[in-house]
Amino acid sequence: MSEHHHKETFVTKYIFSQDHKMISKQFLVTGMFMGIIAVLMSMLFRLQLAWPDTSFTIVEAFLGSHQTNGIMDPDIYLALVTIHGTIMVFFVLTAGLSGTFSNLLIPLQIGARDMASGFLNMISYWLFFLSSVVMVISLFVEAGPASAGWTIYPPLSALPQAIPGSGAGMTLWLVSMAIFIASSLIGALNYIVTVLNLRTKGMHMTRLPLTMWAFFITAIIGVVSFPVLLSAALLLIFDRSFGTSFFLSDIFISGEVLHYQGGSPVLFEHLFWFLGHPEVYIVLLPALGITSEVISTNSRKPIFGYRAMILSIMAIAFLSTIVWGHHMFISGMNPFLGSVFTFTTLLIAIPSAVKAFNYLTTLWKGNLQLNPAMLFSIGLVSTFVTGGLTGLVLGDSALDINIHDTYFVVAHFHLVMGVSAIFGMYAGVYHWFPKMYGRMMNKALGYWHFWITIICAYGVFWPMHFIGLAGLPRRYYTNTEFPMFDDLADINVVITLFALVGGVAQLIFLANFFISMYRGPKATQNPWKSNTLEWTTPVEHIHGNWPGKIPEVHRWAYDYSKRVDPDDDDSDFLHGEDFVLQTTPLLEGEEPS
Amino acid sequence: MLALFYIFIGVAIGVSFWQITRIMNLRSVIADDHDNDKQGKYFLAFTVFFYAMMIYCLLAMNVLMLPESASIEGEHDDNLFDITFWLIGIVQFIMQFLIFYFTYKYRGRKDRKAKFFADSHQLEIIWTIIPAAVLVVLIGYGLWQWNEVMDLSEEKDAVVIEVYSQQFRWDARYAGEDNTLGLGNVNYIDIDKLNTMGVDMTDPNAQDDKQVTELVLPKGRKVHFKFRSQDVLHSAYMPHFRAQMNCVPGMVTEFGFTPKYTTEEMRLNPEVMDKTNAINKIRKAKGEDPYEFDYLLLCNKICGQAHFNMQMKITVLEQDEYDKWIAARPTLAEVIKK
Numbered sequence: 001m002s003e004h005h006h007k008e009t010f011v012t013k014y015i016f017s018q019d020h021k022m023i024s025k026q027f028l029v030t031g032m033f034m035g036i037i038a039v040l041m042s043m044l045f046r047l048q049l050a051w052p053d054t055s056f057t058i059v060e061a062f063l064g065s066h067q068t069n070g071i072m073d074p075d076i077y078l079a080l081v082t083i084h085g086t087i088m089v090f091f092v093l094t095a096g097l098s099g100t101f102s103n104l105l106i107p108l109q110i111g112a113r114d115m116a117s118g119f120l121n122m123i124s125y126w127l128f129f130l131s132s133v134v135m136v137i138s139l140f141v142e143a144g145p146a147s148a149g150w151t152i153y154p155p156l157s158a159l160p161q162a163i164p165g166s167g168a169g170m171t172l173w174l175v176s177m178a179i180f181i182a183s184s185l186i187g188a189l190n191y192i193v194t195v196l197n198l199r200t201k202g203m204h205m206t207r208l209p210l211t212m213w214a215f216f217i218t219a220i221i222g223v224v225s226f227p228v229l230l231s232a233a234l235l236l237i238f239d240r241s242f243g244t245s246f247f248l249s250d251i252f253i254s255g256e257v258l259h260y261q262g263g264s265p266v267l268f269e270h271l272f273w274f275l276g277h278p279e280v281y282i283v284l285l286p287a288l289g290i291t292s293e294v295i296s297t298n299s300r301k302p303i304f305g306y307r308a309m310i311l312s313i314m315a316i317a318f319l320s321t322i323v324w325g326h327h328m329f330i331s332g333m334n335p336f337l338g339s340v341f342t343f344t345t346l347l348i349a350i351p352s353a354v355k356a357f358n359y360l361t362t363l364w365k366g367n368l369q370l371n372p373a374m375l376f377s378i379g380l381v382s383t384f385v386t387g388g389l390t391g392l393v394l395g396d397s398a399l400d401i402n403i404h405d406t407y408f409v410v411a412h413f414h415l416v417m418g419v420s421a422i423f424g425m426y427a428g429v430y431h432w433f434p435k436m437y438g439r440m441m442n443k444a445l446g447y448w449h450f451w452i453t454i455i456c457a458y459g460v461f462w463p464m465h466f467i468g469l470a471g472l473p474r475r476y477y478t479n480t481e482f483p484m485f486d487d488l489a490d491i492n493v494v495i496t497l498f499a500l501v502g503g504v505a506q507l508i509f510l511a512n513f514f515i516s517m518y519r520g521p522k523a524t525q526n527p528w529k530s531n532t533l534e535w536t537t538p539v540e541h542i543h544g545n546w547p548g549k550i551p552e553v554h555r556w557a558y559d560y561s562k563r564v565d566p567d568d569d570d571s572d573f574l575h576g577e578d579f580v581l582q583t584t585p586l587l588e589g590e591e592p593s
Numbered sequence: 594m595l596a597l598f599y600i601f602i603g604v605a606i607g608v609s610f611w612q613i614t615r616i617m618n619l620r621s622v623i624a625d626d627h628d629n630d631k632q633g634k635y636f637l638a639f640t641v642f643f644y645a646m647m648i649y650c651l652l653a654m655n656v657l658m659l660p661e662s663a664s665i666e667g668e669h670d671d672n673l674f675d676i677t678f679w680l681i682g683i684v685q686f687i688m689q690f691l692i693f694y695f696t697y698k699y700r701g702r703k704d705r706k707a708k709f710f711a712d713s714h715q716l717e718i719i720w721t722i723i724p725a726a727v728l729v730v731l732i733g734y735g736l737w738q739w740n741e742v743m744d745l746s747e748e749k750d751a752v753v754i755e756v757y758s759q760q761f762r763w764d765a766r767y768a769g770e771d772n773t774l775g776l777g778n779v780n781y782i783d784i785d786k787l788n789t790m791g792v793d794m795t796d797p798n799a800q801d802d803k804q805v806t807e808l809v810l811p812k813g814r815k816v817h818f819k820f821r822s823q824d825v826l827h828s829a830y831m832p833h834f835r836a837q838m839n840c841v842p843g844m845v846t847e848f849g850f851t852p853k854y855t856t857e858e859m860r861l862n863p864e865v866m867d868k869t870n871a872i873n874k875i876r877k878a879k880g881e882d883p884y885e886f887d888y889l890l891l892c893n894k895i896c897g898q899a900h901f902n903m904q905m906k907i908t909v910l911e912q913d914e915y916d917k918w919i920a921a922r923p924t925l926a927e928v929i930k931k
Contacts, residue, residue: 074898149895155842156825156896162760163897249843252779252791253760253824265826265841299699300707308717330828331839332820332846335743339736346728346735353724354717356688361716363695365708370632370700371624378636378696385688389681396731398738399674402659402667402835405828405893440622445613447628451635455642462646466654471832473893476901482891483884486872487657511613521622528623561707569708578707593711 016126018118021541023125024103025436028429030125031096032510034132037139038087043503045080048072050496052478066144074477078147079165081475083139085150086173088418090180091135093283095128097425098222101286102191102215104432108534109209111200111551113544116193120186127183131176138172146173149475151276154247154268158240161254171240174233181230188219188226195219200533202553207582209532209557210296210303213310214289217317221278221285224321229275232268239263269331273324280417281320285313287424288355288384291377293557294427295359297530298374299366300578302558302593305358312351312358319348329397330404338397345395349388356385367561367578371528372446373431379454380423386458387416390465405475408468411461419457426450426509433516434523438539441520445512449505456502463491529579531557536583551583559593566591626702633700640693647686656871659832660864663888663909664850667835669738677731745849751817754808756890757790758820758827758840760897763890763905764790767803767919775799775925779823779842786930791823800926803919808890808907810852811915820846828894831907833859839894852909859909860886 017023044063047056048071055070066076103121107114115121138145147165148157152173160167195208195216208216238244239260247268248260296303303309325333325341359381368374390412393399403409426449433441467488472479479485479492526535533553537545559580565571575584586592624632662671699705745751753768755777768774775796782791792799810816820829822840829848830837838848859865865886873883892903910918 074901078895078898078900153826153894159825162825250779251824251842252782255784257779257782262843264843266844300701302709302711304710305712305717307712330837332841332844335739338743339739342735342739343732346732349728350721350724354721357716357720360688360691360695361710363692363699365710366695366699367701367705367707368629368633368696368699369624370629370696374624375632378692382689382692385692386685389685392681392731393674393677396673396677396735396739398670398735398742399677401742401837402670402832404837405830442617442619443622443624443628444616444619447632451639454639458643458646463650463654466650466657469659470654470657471659471830471891473830473891475895478901481902482889482904483872483876483881484868484886484889486875486884487868489875491654491657507609508613512617515613515617519617558711561709563709566709569706573706 016122018114018122019541019543020103020107020115020118020121021436021545023121024100026125027095027099027103027128028436030129030132031092031100032513034087034091034135035096036510037136038084038092039503039506041080041084041087043500044072045077045084046496046499048077048477049479050493052480075147075164076144077477078149078163078475079144079169082147082149082152082165083135083145086146086177087135089150089279089283090177091128091132093417093421093425094184094279095180097421097428098215098218098282098286099125099128099187100425101211101290101428101432102187102219104436105211105534106191106194106215107198108435108537108545109212109532110195110198110203111533111553112194112198113546113550115190116198117190120190124183124187124190127179127186131179131183134172134176134179138169138176141168141172143167143169145169151272152236153272154236154239154265155251158236158248159251159253159258171237174237174240178230178233181226181233184222184226188222191215191219192223200550200553203582206307207553207556210292210306210309210313211286211289213313214285214292217313218282218285218289221317221320222282225275225278225282228271232271232275235271236268266328266331266333269328270324273327274321276327277324278317278320280413281316283417283421284384284424285316287380287421287427288313290424290428290431291359291380293530293532294373294377294431295362295381296558296560297431297528298369298371298377299362300369300560301362301366302560303358304361305354306556306558308354309358312354315351316348319344319351323348323395326395326397326400329400342395342397346392348395349392352384352388356381356388369528371430372441372443372450373427373528375447375450376423376427376430379450379457380420380427382454383415383419383423383457386462387412387414387420391416402471403468405473406468407464407472407474410474411464411468414464415457415461419461426453429513431528432534433513433520434527434539435534435537437517437520438523438541439516439518439520440523440527441516442512445508449508449512452505452508453502456498456505459498460495460502463495467491529577531559531579531582533582536581553582554585555580555582556593557582562593624701629701633697636693637697640690640697643689643693644686651682656867660859660862660868662833662835663852663854663859664834664836665853666742666850668853669741670835673731673734673738676734680727680731742850745817745847748815748817748849751815751849752811753817753819755790755819755821756808756829756840758822758829758892758896758903760824761892761899761903763806763829763892763903765805765808765905766790766792766925767805767922768798769801769803769924771798771801773798774819775802777821782823788929790821792925792929794925794929800924802925803922804925804928805922806905808905809915809918810907810909811912812852812855812909813912815849815851817849818847820848825896826894827892827896827903830891830893831888832891833888837893855909855911856886856888859888
């Protein structure tokens with residue numbers, strides 16, 4: 001059925017496409033577009049933090065009525081950090097990362113002709129597109145976009161009297177997120193069903209590449225937690241527009257007592273973080289999955305501890321749904337709950353440590369092919385360790401008291417989920433670009449991109465830990481009102497310089513991406529000499545992925561450098577080369593790994 | 594000057610564009626031995642940069658850190674922090690070195706064969722158990738300290754103070770002679786009658802309460818804070834005391850600590866003096882007034898436009914000075930108009 005090519009118009013091929021490969025590209029390009037907006041925003045507010053009283057032409061150009069003489073207003077500063085967070089977490093690292101690579105890789109790596117439902121897959125993208133459009137529109141409403149922080153805690157997010165961004169901007173934010181969640185749920189259900197039902201013959205769950213495990217578990221966490229955020233958003237819409245009091249109570253503002261009675265903002269915090277924390281892993285697990293694949297391929301070694309990796313992913317996923325309270329140690333909830341959440345939170349360190357050690361062991365005695373994708377994966381392991389370790393400080397309720405909501409937190413989560421996930425995403429793009437566009441990306445530009453980015457990432461976030469430990473709260477428009485922070489001003493300048501260079505350096509990637517798309521050298525079928533099924537498909541995209549029958553799978557995905565004599569490292573490769581496609585049948589007497 | 598700047602940017606863009614098109618003409622796309630060798634060495638160089646940066650920050654930024662805890666309860670926080678920080682510091686230094694060094698050492702060569710090493714139960718068990726064992730210690734100490742700090746039930750002698758937040762200011766109310774706060778609710782707010790904190794003036798406990806705009810605490814006595822907010826979430830952050838609690842409209846939250854040093858004593862603390870001197874050097878260069886150390890309460894939960902300047906001074910005095918100070922404050926019964 002699928003071998004036969006039906007006629008495609010421009011619209012069915014490039015716009016309302018139901019082909020997972022095209023949809024994945026749509027997700028990627030939309031995600032990149034949103035990413036550019038979010039990075040630009042971060043550069044603007046970094047300017048403000050480094051040189052608070054200085055006039056900037058660029059601020060004047062971008063912020064219109066929200067600035068005076070090139071100095072941004074405090075409200076728009078808060079809006080910028082809010083939208084930066086929202087776009088990065090949801091639009092870039094959830095949809096852009098998971099949407100792109102789940103769509104591209106799930107059918108290709110499990111041996112399916114397409115997603116279980118191509119139609120729903122298309123709907124999932126177009127809902128994401130719609131939510132992006134609404135979010136972008138919200139940037140242009142008169143009173144400014146949502147500015148209550150990406151966590152949109154009420155009452156600040158519920159009352160336009162409290163902050164101008166909580167008017168139309170917040171309404172659009174909520175609408176956009178509701179659509180986004182619908183998109184994300186449809187996508188996730190599709191991924192789960194596809195992985196469970198459409199695996200090709202021989203592709204047992206225990207033979208799935210770790211990317212598949214990561215995307216599969218990510219989708220499950222999404223299905224479990226995103227509906228809770230949707231309900232929180234809906235209840236907040238009710239409070240804002242229909243006079244209910246789910247989250248509001250006893251409020252006196254602008255000279256009057258409001259009618260709200262009996263609600264609690266802490267309830268909102270619970271609902272928000274029930275998604276908000278698993279969201280960290282929705283962002284991170286796909287990046288770790290990509291890294292597992294890229295590191296193994298480029299090390300020419302099996303990933304170390306395949307089963308332990310699966311178990312860690314599962315343990316992380318399970319624990320991630322019972323740790324949300326560590327964002328709320330000082331929210332006023334019962335201190336006993338704080339104890340429980342400290343316990344569960346610190347437990348996550350164990351599977352995370354296992355993963356880090358396993359990556360390290362995979363590198364050990366490998367034959368590392370240092371392609372750009374590999375560099376970004378190694379970078380991910382590094383930032384994941386750096387950011388993960390400070391989690392031991394923040395997850396401990398007693399220590400969290402004094403660093404909660406300081407720049408220490410900002411540094412921690414940017415490294416562990418922001419930079420790490422972005423690195424995973426870049427690794428994925430460099431690695432699978434030939435699969436997406438049939439061409440190769442430029443290597444030299446990839447190297448430049450990596451080195452500038454990692455130096456800047458550490459240059460931004462390493463010193464940031466220390467200004468946090470000095471007690472500097474986040475989300476301050478300026479620190480000049482506190483003489484006690486005067487000695488941190490220089491560090492803020494340094495951070496901003498690194499941020500600006502790092503931000504501009506992403507142009508190297510964009511140039512590489514778009515030029516390679518049209519002018520890059522044609523890709524070969526299996527450029528990285530990888531084992532997985534996607535490299536058995538033809539370079540040119542066709543509907544249904546494989547021209548003939550779907551290949552059958554005979555082994556796991558990691559038979560790199562398998563030897564004739566397993567105990568002798570000097571013996572010859574069993575199959576003549578240092579990689580063995582999953583479709584290669586076992587030789588007579590060959591032990592499955 | 595500005596024109597020169599724009600010309601410079603224009604030239605930079607032009608050069609990068611030219612370079613990029615030149616690089617894009619290179620057709621080699623997969624790392625070969627030459628690339629592996631070069632990138633591997635870059636990782637070695639990066640290791641040097643990375644460790645230099647880590648060590649420089651650790652040493653140079655030590656003076657910027659908060660001084661030792663000014664509350665008795667916070668001592669264990671500092672202790673636990675030191676233990677945790679040493680621990681993660683050691684792991685960080687070892688792990689990062691191994692990541693970068695392995696990348697350098699095992700950089701690919703045509704004649705190299707990777708070791709086929711897929712699994713080892715022993716290793717997996719080792720690096721599950723070691724982190725678990727370490728965590729038992731951290732969790733144990735952490736939970737013990739958390740319970741100590743959060744337990745406010747036992748102190749009878751505690752000074753009860755309500756900290757009251759609104760966009761964008763702090764107020765405080767002392768419980769007075771009876772050490773019991775009168776009831777409060779936003780419905781009692783009457784700006785004209787100066788009842789700005791919404792205190793129920795029919796409540797007998799409220800009569801002797803005292804409202805102030807700056808916190809003054811007695812040294813060596815437990816202070817029992819109760820927090821209220823009248824509009825949005827705020828967070829009362831008192832970093833020098835290792836204390837923080839959110840202020841939530843519609844509910845009363847609590848926190849407590851015992852001040853250990855008076856403001857005067859703290860100003861003579863060597864760490865504080867170093868920091869103050871460093872700050873004053875910067876301020877002098879900018880022609881600003883010198884800074885004198887004070888304890889502060891900062892808002893640490895995004896609360897709107899002037900969130901960045903929502904602060905209240907805290908002064909810690911000896912008990913007898915404190916007694917004089919509090920005696921001189923008027924009671925609510927005297928202040929609030931009938």
